[in-house]
Amino acid sequence: MRRSPMFAAIAALLLSAGASVAQARDITTGISGAELVTVLQDNGYRAKLGVDGEGDPKVESAVAGYNFSIFMYGCEKGRCQSIQFQLGIDIKEGTTLDAINKWNRTRRFASVFMDEENDPYIQMDLDLEKGSSTEQIGLYLENWENAVGVFAKDFDL
Numbered sequence: 001m002r003r004s005p006m007f008a009a010i011a012a013l014l015l016s017a018g019a020s021v022a023q024a025r026d027i028t029t030g031i032s033g034a035e036l037v038t039v040l041q042d043n044g045y046r047a048k049l050g051v052d053g054e055g056d057p058k059v060e061s062a063v064a065g066y067n068f069s070i071f072m073y074g075c076e077k078g079r080c081q082s083i084q085f086q087l088g089i090d091i092k093e094g095t096t097l098d099a100i101n102k103w104n105r106t107r108r109f110a111s112v113f114m115d116e117e118n119d120p121y122i123q124m125d126l127d128l129e130k131g132s133s134t135e136q137i138g139l140y141l142e143n144w145e146n147a148v149g150v151f152a153k154d155f156d157l
Contacts, residue, residue, distance in 0.1 A: 030079035031128050031137075033057030033072060043138045056080065063087075063145045064152065074129070081129040085110075085144050087122050089157050094118025103154060110147035122151045 031039075033049045036059050040047035045061045052058040052071055057080065059070040066087055074081030095118055103112040110124040124147060126132075126140050151157070 029129065029131055030074070030081045031072075031083065031132075032078050032080070033059060036070065036072070036083065036137075039134050039137045040141070042134065043141050045141065063148050066148060066152070066157075068144075068148070082125060082127045084126075085124045087148060087151075088115060088119055089121075089152075089155070090117070090119050091155070091157065095120045095155060099155065103151075107147070107150065109143050110151070112151065120151070120155050122147060 036057075037047040037049050040059065040061055045063065048060045050058050050060060056075045057072045059072075061068055061070065066089070068085060068087035071084045071086060072080035072082075073084065095114060097114070100112050100114055100120065110122050112120055112122050114120060124140070124144055126137070
């Protein structure tokens with residue numbers, strides 16, 4: 001049976017597409033604190049690795065002039081299954097439950113809550129248990145930066 005040049009071109013295209021997918025998926029299961037620091041730095045953020053009160057890795061960074069933390073959860077043998085971006089702002093008058101509820105009704109990707117002093121906090125979770133890529137985490141960083149900008153505007157920070 002004679003194969004046409006078109007068949008060869010399609011086969012080559014399919015093989016190269018598979019290779020690019022494999023290259024993009026470079027974080028296979030979970031993420032370490034050091035890997036997360038590298039991803040942040042590669043995307044132009046400062047990043048400092050530490051530990052939280054439970055002994056799990058925690059990364060400190062900043063966006064749009066606000067310091068934030070990335071908490072890491074489900075950690076075993078240095079790899080964590082999920083991360084949570086979190087930023088809280090201490091404001092003199094606090095905020096209201098109506099403002100919090102409005103945000104959560106009208107915004108996607110990040111949620112807002114109040115602490116016991118009525119200060120607003122914004123958080124965003126990312127599940128990495130089944131894997132991800134540095135490129136995908138970079139996109140989540142863009143979402144986070146956008147959400148923080150809207151958060152600051154909506155809460156007059």
